[in-house]
Amino acid sequence: MRRVKKMPSSSIITAVFLLCCLANGSTGSQDDCVYAATGSNFTVPLRYELKESDSLRWFKDTSVIFNRRQKQVIMGKNDDVDSTGSLKLTQLTKDKSGRYIPEVHNTEGLNVGGDLQSVHLCVLDRVQKPKVTVMCTGDKTKVSFTCNVIKDEKVEWFMDGKQLAEKGKMVSRVAKDVLNANFYCNASNRVSSQISQPVQQECYKLAFPEVCDIYVCIPVRAGAGILLLVIFIFIVCCIQKKANIIKDKVELPLKKHHHHKQLVGSVPEPDFCADCGLEVDNRI
Numbered sequence: 001m002r003r004v005k006k007m008p009s010s011s012i013i014t015a016v017f018l019l020c021c022l023a024n025g026s027t028g029s030q031d032d033c034v035y036a037a038t039g040s041n042f043t044v045p046l047r048y049e050l051k052e053s054d055s056l057r058w059f060k061d062t063s064v065i066f067n068r069r070q071k072q073v074i075m076g077k078n079d080d081v082d083s084t085g086s087l088k089l090t091q092l093t094k095d096k097s098g099r100y101i102p103e104v105h106n107t108e109g110l111n112v113g114g115d116l117q118s119v120h121l122c123v124l125d126r127v128q129k130p131k132v133t134v135m136c137t138g139d140k141t142k143v144s145f146t147c148n149v150i151k152d153e154k155v156e157w158f159m160d161g162k163q164l165a166e167k168g169k170m171v172s173r174v175a176k177d178v179l180n181a182n183f184y185c186n187a188s189n190r191v192s193s194q195i196s197q198p199v200q201q202e203c204y205k206l207a208f209p210e211v212c213d214i215y216v217c218i219p220v221r222a223g224a225g226i227l228l229l230v231i232f233i234f235i236v237c238c239i240q241k242k243a244n245i246i247k248d249k250v251e252l253p254l255k256k257h258h259h260h261k262q263l264v265g266s267v268p269e270p271d272f273c274a275d276c277g278l279e280v281d282n283r284i
Contacts, residue, residue, distance in 0.1 A: 033122035035190035036092055044087040044100045044119045054112065058087045059101040070107075089121075097123045126192040127153055130185055136175070136203035143175045143201040147185035156186040175204035 036042045050056065058066040058081070066076035066087065081087055085104075089096060099120045104113030127149075135144045147155050147169050157164040157171050159181050164171065171183065182198035 032120045033190075034119055035122050035124060037126050037191035038092055038094060038123055039126075040092055040191075042089045042092060042121065043082070044089065044102075044121070046081075046085040046087070046102050046104075047117055048085070048102070048104055048113045050085045050104065051106075053107050055105040055107075056081070056085050057103040057105075059103065060096075060098045092123045094123045094125070097121055122190070124189055124191050127187050127189055127194045129194045130155075130187040130196040132183060132185055132196045132199045134199055134201060134203075136201075137172075140203040141175055142172060143178065143203045144170055144172045145183045145185075145199065146170045147187060147196065149185075149187040153187045153189050156188075158184050158186065173201075175201050179204065179206060 034042075044058075046056075053070055055069045056066070057064055057068075058076075064075060066080050067074040068076075068081070079088070085102070087100060087102070099118050101118040102113065102116045103111065104116065106112045131148050133146045133148065135146065136142070137144055145157075147157070149155055149169065155167060155169055157166050159178070161182075178201055180200060182200060184196045184198040186193060186195050188194075
């Protein structure tokens with residue numbers, strides 16, 4: 001008769017515990033995730049006060065990643081845990097996501113830690129800075145703003161610093177209603193967030209004929225016409241006045257010279273006395 005070798009009870013308990021953890025992790029739910037960013041450090045806490053004689057093992061899912069019997073490290077490195085036995089994870093990458101499970105045994109091989117709390121770690125990339133693109137629709141009467149993000153990132157929209165109700169990747173508005181408004185989006189996930197540069201619509205340009213009705217355009221245009229006429233008359237008057245000043249400056253010396261010549265011609269020349277050398281005034 002062949003004997004069946006019995007498995008130690010502690011090994012059975014450990015196996016059942018790991019299977020339960022995997023069953024919980026296989027449900028597809030990430031509600032119990034503890035999130036961390038790629039490149040960061042994370043410490044998985046050991047919620048048990050270790051004794052020097054205790055043995056410590058850490059599992060990642062079903063694989064042993066650290067094993068220390070009393071003070072001798074069999075798998076991993078001394079620096080993988082701190083003085084309390086908590087697991088130190090450095091320079092996280094996405095492949096370090098998983099469920100981390102501690103296990104403590106005494107010198108007799110009994111699991112003295114009991115059902116120690118495990119941690120489901122989810123490592124995510126940090127959000128990249130989003131960019132908003134602008135597109136005109138409806139013959140440039142409407143404008144659409146699109147926040148370029150990846151699928152799982154949360155999007156929030158802002159207009160001139162005020163948060164909008166929309167949560168999707170795209171926001172649409174009537175172009176003339178948001179002439180000079182600044183739109184930007186905030187992209188975020190569980191570990192980080194980034195804000196885009198603000199942009200403005202370029203679909204609708206403010207034009208004088210389009211915003212001017214009959215009650216505004218006619219008075220404004222009439223006033224502009226009168227103003228132009230006044231300016232024209234003023235310029236003509238200035239030119240005419242300038243021309244008259246120049247003409248006076250040229251003609252005045254000529255008139256003075258002509259008048260002087262007339263005065264000289266009207267005075268009789270004096271007679272001379274040949275014998276006495278005296279002038280005789282014929283006017284007496």
